[in-house]
Amino acid sequence: MVELGNYIAAPTAGRLLADFGAEVIKVERPRTGDELRTWRLYAGDTSLLYRTINRGKRSVEIDLRTDEGRDTVLALLRTSDALLENFRPGTLDRWGLTREVLAEANPELVVARVSAFGQTGPMSQRPGFAAVAEGFGGMRELVGDPDRPPVRVGVSIGDSIAGLYAAFGVVMSLFDRERRRAADADPVTPRDRHVDVALHEAVFSMMESLVPDFSAFDVLRERTGGRMEGIAPSNAYLCADDVSVVIAGNGDSIFVRFMRTIGRDDLAEDPDLAGNAGRWARRDDLDDAIASWTRTLPRAEVLRLLDDAGVPAGPIYRADDIIADEQYRARAMVQEMRVEIDGEERTVAFPGIVPLLGDTSLPLTHPGPDLGADNDWLRSELGSG
Numbered sequence: 001m002v003e004l005g006n007y008i009a010a011p012t013a014g015r016l017l018a019d020f021g022a023e024v025i026k027v028e029r030p031r032t033g034d035e036l037r038t039w040r041l042y043a044g045d046t047s048l049l050y051r052t053i054n055r056g057k058r059s060v061e062i063d064l065r066t067d068e069g070r071d072t073v074l075a076l077l078r079t080s081d082a083l084l085e086n087f088r089p090g091t092l093d094r095w096g097l098t099r100e101v102l103a104e105a106n107p108e109l110v111v112a113r114v115s116a117f118g119q120t121g122p123m124s125q126r127p128g129f130a131a132v133a134e135g136f137g138g139m140r141e142l143v144g145d146p147d148r149p150p151v152r153v154g155v156s157i158g159d160s161i162a163g164l165y166a167a168f169g170v171v172m173s174l175f176d177r178e179r180r181r182a183a184d185a186d187p188v189t190p191r192d193r194h195v196d197v198a199l200h201e202a203v204f205s206m207m208e209s210l211v212p213d214f215s216a217f218d219v220l221r222e223r224t225g226g227r228m229e230g231i232a233p234s235n236a237y238l239c240a241d242d243v244s245v246v247i248a249g250n251g252d253s254i255f256v257r258f259m260r261t262i263g264r265d266d267l268a269e270d271p272d273l274a275g276n277a278g279r280w281a282r283r284d285d286l287d288d289a290i291a292s293w294t295r296t297l298p299r300a301e302v303l304r305l306l307d308d309a310g311v312p313a314g315p316i317y318r319a320d321d322i323i324a325d326e327q328y329r330a331r332a333m334v335q336e337m338r339v340e341i342d343g344e345e346r347t348v349a350f351p352g353i354v355p356l357l358g359d360t361s362l363p364l365t366h367p368g369p370d371l372g373a374d375n376d377w378l379r380s381e382l383g384s385g
Helices: 009-019 048-053 067-077 099-105 130-136 157-182 199-204 210-217 252-261 276-281 283-294 299-308 319-324 326-330 375-381
Strands: 002-004 025-028 058-061 082-085 110-115 195-198 234-238 244-248 313-315 334-341 344-351
Touching: 002 009, 002 067, 009 048, 009 082, 009 110, 009 157, 048 344, 058 375, 067 099, 082 157, 110 157, 130 157, 130 199, 157 195, 157 199, 195 199, 234 283, 244 283, 244 299, 252 299, 276 283, 299 313
Parallel strands: 002 025, 002 082, 025 058, 082 110, 110 195
Antiparallel strands: 234 244, 244 313, 334 344
């Protein structure tokens, strides 16, 4: 399949498909390539962010603004299963890659488009990154503490969710294509249908009952910091060694075991706390009681005691913790690859492939390629050199 586009959303879809064996040909503008190559760049000329998002792909340089570039892409599409793109709606049309042209090149081509606000509607022509989509989709209003302005999570979560949906749309469209072939039915062409992923809609789809709760009960969700609205106790708590744990003791029977573990039998036996509504009403008291206990013990001891009691809890990890963790290692969820940085080959740890198809992650093949690494392959493939 062919990937046109920069940044994170469409390339994430391409990465997911490449992870499971698809040949993904990433088309990049000559000389500069995907702008992600220089995002979060600590050394060399290609960031590890790019190497991660674009692992397993080929890289070819094609100028889409030229007739030659357009013809080259069409030649690739004639034998491809799918096209991924995340330009502003109408951009490919201006470059001569209209629905009609795509359908003529390959009547069974699956086209997945990712944009800020989708291909239709009054806002479709507006530009926008994930930060805008997270606000427009309802997520940003819920992230942070109630007495401070909204914040964002530390990754481009809106882009990543949109990439997941785009990959899912491609897979389902290919499944539909095979079903139509088996039934000897006419194919759905790029003229008739495309996979249309809007960043803000991808975020909105993750917002659980945000809108139904308002529609039915006039409830407007608010920021709750480390808590989850209406659920208690569930929060992060500081331990004696100045690291934190997340504890989710909000199940009715779990709560009783939890309170007995921290020496608060009075709370375990309080009838007002037997249900979640009562616990939410007294969430501050519960958090104070739990924090008073966790601050007396190191994290490892807190987690051991809670595990013995069957209370869901876990550490809050940094990158170094993840790399060292035996659970990640056991499932090959951290894998090492060789990467050239400033002329020196280094062994670099990368996240594994999700979901597992068996007991461990599938093996990674190669990190995101150097710009134009497959230009010679392309010329040979198309018989032009």
